[in-house]
Amino acid sequence: MSRIGVFVCQCGNNIASTVNTKKVADEMAKIPGVVYTGDYKFMCSSPGQEMLKEVVKEHKLDGVIVSACSPHMHEKTFRKACESAGLNPFRCEITNIREQCSWVHHDKTKEVGTIKSIDLTRMTIERLKRNRPLEKINIPIKKKALVIGGGIAGIQAALDIAEGGREVVLVEKEPSIGGNMARLSETFPTMDCSQCILTPKMVEAELHENITIHTWSEIERVDGYIGNFTVQIRKKAKYVNEDLCTGCGECIEKCPFKADSEFEMALNKRKVIYTPFPQSVPNIPVIDASNCPKIQKDKCGACAIVCGPKAIDFKQEDRIITEEIGAIVVATGYELMPNTRFGEYGYGRIKDVISGLQFERLASSSGPTGGEIRRPSDGEIPESVVFIQCVGSRDEKKGVAYCSKICCMYSAKHTMLYRHKVHDGQAYVFYMDIRSGGKRYDEFVRRAIEHDGAMYLRGRVSRVYERGGKTIVQGADTLSGTQVEIEADMVVLATAIVARSGADQLAQRLGIGYDKYSFYNEYHPKLRPVETVTAGIFLAGTCVGPMDIPESVSMGSAAAAKVLSLFSADEMAREPITAFVNEPICNACWDCLNACPYSAIESKGVKDRKGNIVRWIANVNDGVCQGCGVCVAACRSKCIDLKGYTDEQVYAAINAF
Amino acid sequence: MMMKIPYYPGCTLNTVAKGFDVSARESALVLGFELKELDQWNCCGASFPLTPDNVMGLAAPAKVLANASSEGDVVATLCSVCYNVLKRTNKVMRDDRDRRREVISGFIEEEYEGGLDVVHFLEVLRDKVGFDRVRGAVKRPLKGIKAGAYYGCMLLRPFDDVGIDNAEAPVIFEDLLRALGCEPVEFPNKIECCGAHLAMGGEDIVTRLSSNVMASAAGSGAEIIVTSCPLCQYNLVKSRERMMEEGGDLRIPVLYFTQILGLALGQDEDILELGSGLHDIRPLLEERGI
Ligand SMILES: Cc1cc2nc3c(=O)[nH]c(=O)nc-3n(C[C@H](O)[C@H](O)[C@H](O)COP(=O)(O)OP(=O)(O)OC[C@H]3O[C@@H](n4cnc5c(N)ncnc54)[C@H](O)[C@@H]3O)c2cc1C
Ligand code: SF4
Ligand code: SF4
Numbered sequence: 001m002s003r004i005g006v007f008v009c010q011c012g013n014n015i016a017s018t019v020n021t022k023k024v025a026d027e028m029a030k031i032p033g034v035v036y037t038g039d040y041k042f043m044c045s046s047p048g049q050e051m052l053k054e055v056v057k058e059h060k061l062d063g064v065i066v067s068a069c070s071p072h073m074h075e076k077t078f079r080k081a082c083e084s085a086g087l088n089p090f091r092c093e094i095t096n097i098r099e100q101c102s103w104v105h106h107d108k109t110k111e112v113g114t115i116k117s118i119d120l121t122r123m124t125i126e127r128l129k130r131n132r133p134l135e136k137i138n139i140p141i142k143k144k145a146l147v148i149g150g151g152i153a154g155i156q157a158a159l160d161i162a163e164g165g166r167e168v169v170l171v172e173k174e175p176s177i178g179g180n181m182a183r184l185s186e187t188f189p190t191m192d193c194s195q196c197i198l199t200p201k202m203v204e205a206e207l208h209e210n211i212t213i214h215t216w217s218e219i220e221r222v223d224g225y226i227g228n229f230t231v232q233i234r235k236k237a238k239y240v241n242e243d244l245c246t247g248c249g250e251c252i253e254k255c256p257f258k259a260d261s262e263f264e265m266a267l268n269k270r271k272v273i274y275t276p277f278p279q280s281v282p283n284i285p286v287i288d289a290s291n292c293p294k295i296q297k298d299k300c301g302a303c304a305i306v307c308g309p310k311a312i313d314f315k316q317e318d319r320i321i322t323e324e325i326g327a328i329v330v331a332t333g334y335e336l337m338p339n340t341r342f343g344e345y346g347y348g349r350i351k352d353v354i355s356g357l358q359f360e361r362l363a364s365s366s367g368p369t370g371g372e373i374r375r376p377s378d379g380e381i382p383e384s385v386v387f388i389q390c391v392g393s394r395d396e397k398k399g400v401a402y403c404s405k406i407c408c409m410y411s412a413k414h415t416m417l418y419r420h421k422v423h424d425g426q427a428y429v430f431y432m433d434i435r436s437g438g439k440r441y442d443e444f445v446r447r448a449i450e451h452d453g454a455m456y457l458r459g460r461v462s463r464v465y466e467r468g469g470k471t472i473v474q475g476a477d478t479l480s481g482t483q484v485e486i487e488a489d490m491v492v493l494a495t496a497i498v499a500r501s502g503a504d505q506l507a508q509r510l511g512i513g514y515d516k517y518s519f520y521n522e523y524h525p526k527l528r529p530v531e532t533v534t535a536g537i538f539l540a541g542t543c544v545g546p547m548d549i550p551e552s553v554s555m556g557s558a559a560a561a562k563v564l565s566l567f568s569a570d571e572m573a574r575e576p577i578t579a580f581v582n583e584p585i586c587n588a589c590w591d592c593l594n595a596c597p598y599s600a601i602e603s604k605g606v607k608d609r610k611g612n613i614v615r616w617i618a619n620v621n622d623g624v625c626q627g628c629g630v631c632v633a634a635c636r637s638k639c640i641d642l643k644g645y646t647d648e649q650v651y652a653a654i655n656a657f
Numbered sequence: 658m659m660m661k662i663p664y665y666p667g668c669t670l671n672t673v674a675k676g677f678d679v680s681a682r683e684s685a686l687v688l689g690f691e692l693k694e695l696d697q698w699n700c701c702g703a704s705f706p707l708t709p710d711n712v713m714g715l716a717a718p719a720k721v722l723a724n725a726s727s728e729g730d731v732v733a734t735l736c737s738v739c740y741n742v743l744k745r746t747n748k749v750m751r752d753d754r755d756r757r758r759e760v761i762s763g764f765i766e767e768e769y770e771g772g773l774d775v776v777h778f779l780e781v782l783r784d785k786v787g788f789d790r791v792r793g794a795v796k797r798p799l800k801g802i803k804a805g806a807y808y809g810c811m812l813l814r815p816f817d818d819v820g821i822d823n824a825e826a827p828v829i830f831e832d833l834l835r836a837l838g839c840e841p842v843e844f845p846n847k848i849e850c851c852g853a854h855l856a857m858g859g860e861d862i863v864t865r866l867s868s869n870v871m872a873s874a875a876g877s878g879a880e881i882i883v884t885s886c887p888l889c890q891y892n893l894v895k896s897r898e899r900m901m902e903e904g905g906d907l908r909i910p911v912l913y914f915t916q917i918l919g920l921a922l923g924q925d926e927d928i929l930e931l932g933s934g935l936h937d938i939r940p941l942l943e944e945r946g947i
Contacts, residue, residue: 343825465845467876472845 088133151179153541154331156556176280226536251303382489407494676930796923798838805879806830
């Protein structure tokens with residue numbers, strides 16, 4: 001027979017005003033197996049906990065029920081108290097009679113609340129009777145971190161983890177780290193030069209003894225769980241031997257062929273063997289195989305001839321390397337929604353209609369025009385530029401429902417950059433609202449308007465078209481209630497910030513959640529913003545949603561702090577609420593394996609005495625299982641169950657109702 | 658037997674835009690099908706009610722559709738406005754159970770659940786006949802005539818409800834014109850509004866918008882403008898008159914696409930109502946030896 005104690009909390013008046021707690025306690029005393037009942041003003045207070053411990057010892061309890069607030073509030077508290085009184089903490093269960101009872105039943109007689117509390121508590125008692133003591137799971141931790149994405153968020157995370165004394169593998173799919181920030185000219189709100197603040201960090205990451213950078217690489221496969229991931233990284237063929245290359249650039253100089261530069265957003269050409277930009281880290285070129293005649297049809301080979309250290313290797317192939325990893329930071333960043341989505345703005349066909357990032361390149365002193373604002377069609381300096389905000393943002397019909405958050409700021413920045421370079425140029429901005437929340441942000445926009453003479457027009461643009469070498473912008477000014485037509489020399493679209501194409505596939509590979517826009521889901525958007533639901537995988541930067549550099553950097557540092565605190569112990573304990581398989585009756589239908597959102601189920605061979613595998617069954621990896629119970633619902637032969645919530649327990653609770 | 662497509666002409670085509678109607682019917686016959694006028698029809702109301710509680714505004718077009726449903730499972734229109742109103746009303750009758758019930762019980766007293774397919778004659782030519790067959794039937798290629806296809810709004814918007822083609826970059830008109838031997842001209846205002854119903858009470862706006870359309874077409878090299886909407890046609894013509902009175906000069910014939918089609922298919926010019934003065938395309942054809 002069980003020896004269960006039931007503690008009914010009054011929670012001051014929170015529970016007691018609508019529940020007769022004494023009556024609940026008295027009723028529970030009648031149930032077989034219950035040897036102690038009592039009610040108390042505040043169970044979670046120190047005296048309350050002390051009382052609980054005393055009773056556990058005095059009555060030699062083997063199970064405890066606290067009927068109080070939601071288990072989210074104090075389950076941990078009471079389990080800890082039980083544990084210190086010598087009880088297995090998983091023999092302590094909570095009945096929620098506050099959020100789900102007293103707070104929602106307000107009858108003066110207290111009758112409804114009391115009856116419901118009695119029912120709920122009785123159910124918990126029956127469940128508890130069938131609780132097996134569970135042991136916390138201890139798992140070892142490999143103290144090496146993987147950072148995916150070498151934008152500013154990923155670089156920051158890598159540096160902070162490395163500074164904390166842990167090893168980091170940084171994987172970047174482009175030939176250089178730096179991300180989108182490397183494209184920016186000056187940055188709001190302080191107008192410091194982006195390259196000048198970014199490149200020192202890139203170099204620091206490259207030189208840091210704890211950081212290994214793999215560029216031109218992607219994540220091939222991720223297995224395992226928190227503290228114990230096995231990650232396969234595909235190092236794409238660069239056709240340049242990284243160990244031999246000295247970064248002299250001779251090959252780039254001599255390569256006779258060109259293609260559109262991805263880094264310059266097609267505003268300029270690059271060679272077929274190239275580094276994206278002069279300050280690239282690492283300073284090792286890659287060959288763009290699809291455009292290289294040597295690789296395609298064995299013609300040319302100029303680069304190999306001039307390369308002193310003989311680093312060019314046309315036979316190089318992709319390589320897969322494997323890393324044992326304890327924690328992962330995902331920092332894969334954003335893209336811009338392509339201009340080609342917008343017919344009313346010329347479908348990307350009008351040369352002088354460009355994106356915000358293209359404007360950054362035009363304004364950048366290392367850009368295709370050396371920092372002079374010259375329009376793409378004919379290289380003339382535009383006398384007037386129209387900036388259109390919210391292109392695709394806040395537009396569920398044609399684009400995305402959300403606000404891209406940073407474009408109000410960078411459009412203001414663009415008008416200033418333009419004015420500073422073209423003194424008598426006129427900038428126009430079409431906007432819906434100006435969203436410039438942030439330290440010194442609104443002042444910045446005011447400066448663009450009041451000091452740098454940007455003309456802000458509140459309204460949408462209906463059409464952009466070409467007429468006689470001009471780009472005509474037709475729109476509404478809703479403040480004056482008139483329609484306006486501007487003969488512009490160039491138009492800049494603040495197109496929506498969207499997730500990287502392929503972000504969803506990476507999420508699936510990692511087993512983390514993403515929203516309908518393929519931005520990654522935080523564990524909790526407010527309270528656990530850098531964690532994912534998959535333990536050991538953290539988030540940083542714009543892969544979560546649109547944000548600016550300060551926010552991306554903060555998230556990078558926060559994710560690093562999480563990784564470092566995880567790495568501070570050799571082992572970690574985790575809740576043993578996991579699924580388990582009743583092995584003899586598993587018929588290997590794999591419904592559970594397909595259903596598990598965390599890939600926690602694997603197949604396991606059952607061996608005979610001689611050690612030959614005779615059949616396969618499902619096996620739950622305790623390290624990965626999150627205890628969601630989806631497999632339990634999926635299993636047709638009812639042979640998979642959840643510890644602490646077995647079918648037997650749940651049915652017993654229902655029957656007790 | 659010749660394929661028959663139930664056809665809703667609408668009031669304008671029955672009165673002031675007879676040429677539009679006749680040229681379409683005759684062309685259809687040449688192309689091997691008949692536009693069979695519905696036995697019974699009424700005005701479509703000429704504007705789709707934009708407030709969801711304006712159920713009365715749906716009564717007239719719903720009545721048209723309910724009648725048409727007894728004559729087949731498709732109904733073709735020519736006028737862009739009728740097309741727009743009927744197609745959108747049909748969608749309401751099909752998808753919006755509450756409004757359907759109100760329309761039926763409150764007004765038309767006839768069961769109709771939006772089963773019809775409302776199509777525009779341009780779609781019939783593209784999807785049922787095929788522009789290649791049209792090209793094959795051309796007897797008098799309008800070689801080298803630079804034509805600006807003016808879509809206006811009603812054929813294209815709202816895209817989800819109406820769209821016979823991409824609302825931002827439609828090509829259906831141009832494809833037809835090319836089949837007839839014309840040289841379609843891109844012009845920026847080809848999908849801008851002509852001013853539409855502001856013809857009553859907002860002449861200034863109509864004049865501005867419509868002359869922009871014509872100037873934009875002419876400026877891009879168009880020698881004629883082709884429309885599919887009597888309201889656009891009216892607004893363009895009237896605006897030109899007003900402009901000319903004030904000393905403007907904009908000489909460019911504005912025709913219905915079926916008139917051009919009829920010409921190319923070699924029909925008798927007299928039945929096509931080709932218009933006079935500035936609207937007469939014949940001097941241009943003569944000049945080109947067509
Ligand atoms: C026009 C414009 C102007 C801006 N101006 C400013 C400004 O003035 N001030 C400011 O604070 N912010 C500005 N921003 C915002 C700023 O660009 C971002 O906040 C910042 O760059 C985000 O950094 P990130 O590391 O999150 O993402 P990113 O810079 O996008 O970096 C992500 C990195 O991950 C890599 N990657 C992606 N997928 C994978 C993968 N599967 N595997 C491996 N690697 C991968 C990418 O190649 C990239 O290097 C501007 C943005 C725009 C569009
Ligand atoms: S072999 Fe390819 S990369 Fe090398 S120089 Fe020729 S084109 Fe350029
Ligand atoms: S930040 Fe400004 S421009 Fe960008 S989507 Fe939001 S409101 Fe529009």
